[in-house]
Amino acid sequence: MTESHTTARDLAALVIPQQGHLQETDDPWEPYQLVDPTGQVVEPVAAYFRELQGASSPATTIRSYGNDLLRWFRFLWAIDIPWDRATRTDARDFARWLQTADKPARVHWRSKGNSEPADDVPLPAPRSGRAEPGSPNSVTGKRRPGRKYAASTRAHCETVVRIFYDFHLESGSGPIMNPFPLHRSRKSVRAHAHRNPMQEQGNERQGRYRPKVPKQLPRRIPDEKFNEIFAGLKSNRDRALLAFWVSTGARSEELLTSLHRDADPGQQLIGVIRKGSREYQQLPASADAFVWLRLYQEESRRAGAPHGRRDSLWWTLRRPWRPLNYSAARAMFNRANELIGANWTLHDLRHTAAYRMAQDPAISLTDVQWVLGHAKLTTTQIYLSPSRDEVIENVIAHHARQARKLTEPAPAPPPPPGPGYNPASLDILFGRP
Structure with missing residues (x-):
């Protein structure tokens, strides 16, 4: 057992170099390849890509999954652990690292050359007059991209890597235990078991290290x-x-x-x-x-x-x-x-x-x-469902009506009817409540 499995790993001092890359090819049978720091194609990932293509997944899906796997393999290369020797401790530390690490700075396409990729560089500080990363936009209300990995990114990454190990576990080409386990509350649930209808039905395949992603209504442009x-x-x-x-x-x-x-x-x-x-x-x-x-x-x-x-x-x-x-x-x-x-x-x-x-x-x-x-x-x-702008407009109108109720005088009661008239008949005639 390595030292990282017996002692706490110092994630604060851990540096994840930007080594390896996901490259696009002109081969329709292998549209993307994950390349390690030595320039060799990572064969376990290539086998998984072939499985995805066989399941009719488009090239865009393979690219998306490849970016998640590249993030995981860079973590493994940094801690010097083979992919088939990773344990749940490594998966847990990877989930912890994603929560606290800064996203690497994107390299502009004009500055990309044939040089080796640089180390992981944090996002630069915003220029004077520019909004802080992660702050809401004053026009749309949407948050700008922050310095940290979003919960949706971390959740997608956990799912992709867990399914990657499930594939190799089923094919017998990987470890005998998936380092990314399922949630404890879902582990003992029997397939097609009857549930209490009063309880909310959860995702039986939810990963233990998968973060909760808040549900948001889609936004439209006014x-x-x-x-x-x-x-x-x-x-x-x-x-x-x-x-x-x-x-x-x-x-x-x-x-x-x-x-x-x-x-x-x-x-x-x-x-x-x-x-x-x-x-x-x-x-x-x-x-x-x-x-x-x-x-x-x-x-x-x-x-x-x-x-x-x-x-x-x-x-x-x-x-x-x-x-x-x-x-x-x-x-x-x-x-x-x-x-x-x-x-x-x-x-x-x-x-x-x-x-x-x-x-x-x-x-x-x-x-x-x-x-x-x-x-x-x-x-x-x-x-x-009403959009964010509609809800805000309706609630603001509600506050305006409430303000008018407090400032406007109450309507005067109707004058009493003349002698010989029935008040109930007059209410029906004039539609008064």
Whole structure:
């Protein structure tokens, strides 16, 4: 048994170097590889990636899982423990480290070269005049990214690493015990066992070191703020993108998969590849979106951008022509956000479209479910709940009414009826309570 298993590990003095990396390949059979500090592919992770691909997981899922596993393997490399010798003590310390460690600083793409990755560097202090990391935005109310790992990031990481060890445990290629155990209260629960209906049903596969993630309602962009963002856009391409996102409810990366042949202005439809099922689906869009699209297509055709039926619908604005990717689209939206001091995301456009459709009494909730591509109707029902802005507006109006009650004089009682009139009959006649 190593020293780290018998004595308390000094996590405060532990430094996690930024060694190893997750690299994208051009091989469709192996879209991502986890590479160790010596430049060798980590084979246990490669085997797990093959399992994910066999289970029809898209490349974006493999990339997301790969980043979580890279975080875990960097911790193991720092404490010098092989992945198949990790114990629950190591998993516990990893969970503790994620709670207190600062996130590494992102390296700008212009400064990336062929040099070796630098050590883990904490996020720099904010410049003068800039908001503190983790503080709420004054326009949207959303918190800015903080210096620490968010609870959702830590929860996702714990789940991915635990399932990674479950895979190797089942295949017999890993340790005989998963270092990331299940929660003690769930360990002895029998599958399909009867439960007390008065008790809340929990997740039987919840990990012991998985943090609690607070549930938050999706945020939408108010109409007046959306108009301000739209007015700050610089090109017809960007105006067309936002018009399609906010009218179709498509995910940001789904719309970027559209080709020229997928736009059908006559039927007012645009085709996208769904993120989860990878199925092709045509979505109805607003007429304004196709107007902006037509203006963008004329400009890009005159500029020389590819415009064949099988070519991408969205291109960069300058040569060399490249299909617009998610990172570039997000940077475009962030620039428009900064003009009004907001921090909404591209996914908030999907939430905005969902709220608009769900609150239209002429559209059924099942129609909204189909447009959004939700597998369960309960996922769509969250858009029936009032948004943060609506709740704030309603409560402020309530306080205003209460203030008027305290300041305005009480209404004078009605004068007594004349002789010979029945008061009860007069109340019915004038509709008085």
